[in-house]
Amino acid sequence: MKDYLIRGMDSNGNIRFFAATTTSLVEKARKIHNTSPTATAALGRALTAAAMLGVDLKNEKDILTFRIKGDGPIGSIVTVANNKGEVKGYVANPHADLPTRADGKLDVGGLVGKNGQLAIIKDLGLKEPYVGLTNLISGEIAEDLAHYFYTSEQQPTAISLGVLVDKDISVRAAGGYMLQLLPGIKDDEIDRIEEIIKNAKPISTLVDEGLDAEEILQNLFGEFKIKTLNKIPLEYSCNCSRNRIKEVLISLGNDELEKIIEEDEKAEVVCHFCNTKYYFTKEELVELLK
Ligand SMILES: [Zn+2]
Numbered sequence: 001m002k003d004y005l006i007r008g009m010d011s012n013g014n015i016r017f018f019a020a021t022t023t024s025l026v027e028k029a030r031k032i033h034n035t036s037p038t039a040t041a042a043l044g045r046a047l048t049a050a051a052m053l054g055v056d057l058k059n060e061k062d063i064l065t066f067r068i069k070g071d072g073p074i075g076s077i078v079t080v081a082n083n084k085g086e087v088k089g090y091v092a093n094p095h096a097d098l099p100t101r102a103d104g105k106l107d108v109g110g111l112v113g114k115n116g117q118l119a120i121i122k123d124l125g126l127k128e129p130y131v132g133l134t135n136l137i138s139g140e141i142a143e144d145l146a147h148y149f150y151t152s153e154q155q156p157t158a159i160s161l162g163v164l165v166d167k168d169i170s171v172r173a174a175g176g177y178m179l180q181l182l183p184g185i186k187d188d189e190i191d192r193i194e195e196i197i198k199n200a201k202p203i204s205t206l207v208d209e210g211l212d213a214e215e216i217l218q219n220l221f222g223e224f225k226i227k228t229l230n231k232i233p234l235e236y237s238c239n240c241s242r243n244r245i246k247e248v249l250i251s252l253g254n255d256e257l258e259k260i261i262e263e264d265e266k267a268e269v270v271c272h273f274c275n276t277k278y279y280f281t282k283e284e285l286v287e288l289l290k
Pocket of ligand 1: 275
């Protein structure tokens with residue numbers, strides 16, 4: 001089943017809804033990075049969140065980076081998205097793993113660690129990117145992101161993210177949903193939403209049962225008469241190219257480039273997001289110096 005995201009609004013205009021199925025793109029990330037099961041879950045949750053955050057960007061060229069850096073063994077998690085449904089990401093230590101928790105779940109919170117920071121960086125093509133920062137509270141990612149919205153943007157938000165890893169360590173189901181409660185919302189509506197979320201099956205179970213993004217929202221929150229605003233296919237996609245890598249090399253500056261030419265006589269640059277390797281000969285590097 002193809003991954004996609006939908007964005008919707010309730011009939012009163014008080015709740016913004018997002019839902020995404022991300023099984024295929026998280027599996028692609030797992031294959032690229034060869035992540036351990038718990039690292040797959042952590043990266044998959046972050047990629048799903050980035051997809052939902054990215055769709056809110058105004059312009060096609062805007063780029064959103066969702067970065068989590070805790071004190072757990074996975075190190076930093078970096079995910080990037082745009083409003084066209086293209087996402088990519090990597091983690092510092094893809095092979096880091098932890099035993100499953102007593103309740104049988106993957107210990108994402110332990111792998112990420114709870115001492116650290118979450119950052120949302122929006123590159124809107126202006127001189128300086130917009131950077132929002134908050135401390136992590138659990139390392140479980142959905143909780144941390146909800147905390148970010150509440151503290152940094154004064155935006156009450158409910159978020160659920162989930163990745164189900166199969167016995168053969170491939171991704172069996174992944175997805176997420178997010179609700180943003182706007183100022184007009186009534187207390188009884190908030191109570192009802194809390195009740196629904198409390199009693200809902202895990203999002204990865206709903207995806208595993210074959211529900212698509214629209215069905216997930218209707219299934220859980222149908223009573224709010226959700227109107228779908230847009231539906232966007234999602235994919236794991238890296239836009240790196242030889243030209244972009246050349247720009248990166250040039251941005252190192254003349255001194256650094258001369259040093260590489262003298263000491264290594266060649267350069268190998270690996271894209272973090274898709275692991276594509278780019279080779280440059282001494283002659284090519286000399287050309288870049290000019
Ligand atoms: Zn790449």
